[in-house]
Amino acid sequence: MGTATRRMTVAQAIVEYLSKQYTVDRISHHDVRERLIPGTFGIFGHGNVAGIGQALKQYQQLDPTIMPYYQGRNEQAQVHQAVGYARHTRRRQTFAISASIGPGSSNMLTGAALATTNRLPVLLLPSDTFATRVADPVLQQLEQPYAYDLTVNDAFRPLSKFFDRVSRPEQIFSAFHNGLRVLTDPAETGAVTISLPQDVQAEALDVPEEFLAEREWRIRRPDADHDDIRRAVEAIRSAKRPLVIAGGGVLYAYANDELARFTELTGIPVGYTQAGVGVLPWDSQYCLGAIGSTGTTAANAIAAEADLIIGIGTRYEDFTTASRTAFQNPDVKFININVAPIDAYKHGTSLPIVADARKALVKLNQALGRSYRVGADLQEQIASEKARWDATVDEVFDKRFAPLPSQNGIIGATNRAMDSQDVVVCAAGSLPGDLHKMWRIRNPFGYHVEYAFSCMGYEIPGGLGIKRAALAEAAAGGEDRDVVVMVGDGSYLMMHTELVTAVAERIKLIVVLIQNHGYASIGALSESLGSQRFGTQYRELNEERHSFDEGETLPVDLALNAESLGVRVFRIEPGEKAIAELEQAVRDAKAAPDHSGPILIHIESDPLLDAPSSESWWDVPVSQVSDIESTQQAYQAYTDHKSRQQKLLR
Incomplete structure (x- = not known):
């Protein structure tokens, strides 16, 4: 007997398929099952109005809950909405975004870069030019004489964690199966882009019922290797001044409670990255707050002398490491725990652990028990530095x-x-x-x-x-x-x-x-680099000097x-x-x-009233030669900081 099929367009098959996809995540000993794609954003043009647009309208008439449609005012903004949703749902859910060809689709490029950089899932469905080339060149088509198969949508390739183009209707089966595999993989997720030529979207095919059946995508959470945990425990027990750097991976793994337990057992303090804010309450005994270039003086003071850094769920971007100047102990070593190998192995670490943050912390807590505790001198410094920073913030708040x-x-x-x-x-x-x-x-x-x-x-x-x-x-x-x-x-x-x-x-x-x-951040940065806030203020043009720096607000x-x-x-x-x-x-x-x-x-607000200093640094190059005195002074300060920069984290 043959497989049961249904006659439908490619776009109709895609919409119904996406409505049947679910993530399953095991949290606190029970499974959480949710729709992977709870809705679709779209702005319609000639590339998708007769494809995805028609399919969404058809299913809305049948049952609005099958695939709710949401408007937006800008395709990039629609991607941002999906990313915000994905972050809050801890990467278990996101939206699909349909756009017309040309500018509609290319408007999503910035959103794709943002999603992939942040390791957050979003499904992009940019429309493309005719696969048959029956109308050629079509409105908004990019023509390159050296590669006639190149379209605007190829710009998504370096910005996406997965890219495919559906040039024939039957390619949707492999394209979407592989795309959603990446979308739901914590180590690989980001922008998943499946390019849909406008003629193919409206083309009919026989779709197997099994493609349209409900499917579950279990969130993969790899466990830590026993030998890696053993080596990590040995390193911790040998450390005198250890420090945890907690990133977004702790939040995505729901590892907050295990991290709190780890700090209570060991007394090891925690500094958090931008993505890791919230891993501990700000007033926790062991929470030093933000670390790095935009960090607290407490976290940065402890980091400077640390002999062991335990990175959990962080990708060690340059703000976190203060452009590799944060860690000044010549004997410092690094344990990197991360679900993504690229981050676990980053900066030449001596002990990478490729694992889910929660599972790794559970094993560390079991292995350490109460056999290790930081010394009284470090505990006193933690309390003192926290008190100093809290008083600083109280003062500037008040x-x-x-x-x-x-x-x-x-x-x-x-x-x-x-x-x-x-x-x-x-x-x-x-x-x-x-x-x-x-x-x-x-x-x-x-x-x-x-x-x-x-x-x-x-x-x-x-x-x-x-x-x-x-x-x-x-x-x-x-x-x-x-x-x-x-x-x-x-x-x-x-x-x-x-x-x-x-x-x-x-x-x-x-x-x-x-x-x-104006641009307060870049204004302050410009001033620190000796460029005197050039071009960062919203002022009327002084035509005589052709300057935006002196005119009226x-x-x-x-x-x-x-x-x-x-x-x-x-x-x-x-x-x-x-x-x-x-x-x-x-x-x-x-x-x-x-x-x-x-x-x-x-x-x-007054842009010249700065926040308290982090007593840290961020590497932004300064002109090596200049006729401007302020730039000359800034370059001298820059070379002083560069002298403290490490080549690798170890």
């Missing part, structure tokens, strides 16, 4: 400036007004570094700063994706979370239009918009801009009461009903 407040005070007020389960969101500018070192985290889901790609414009669409996930979480009986986006005017202007999406769906997203009339009203999009806006006026009024505004926004739509709180 210090008042007029007429314009500091960003430190704005962060402190927002932090105080939010509940422990709420989520703060950010991505680019000066805010991520300041949040990393000063945000007082109380919940493992409470901090979402996209800093692997640090993409300007991510904040609002990413926050919208997180809020979608939070609403689904609450509907399933989980915690009720508000999502608060903190964004500067530079990032806001890049991609604020997704506020319209929140208005259309009446999603309460709280946005704290800090207007400092631009007469831009971003609060009014948000109001014009249908957003409810609170304006915080400059003055001594600004911080208190901001704190109350956040509380008032939180009190609004969940389906009342987005709320924006507008406040101005």
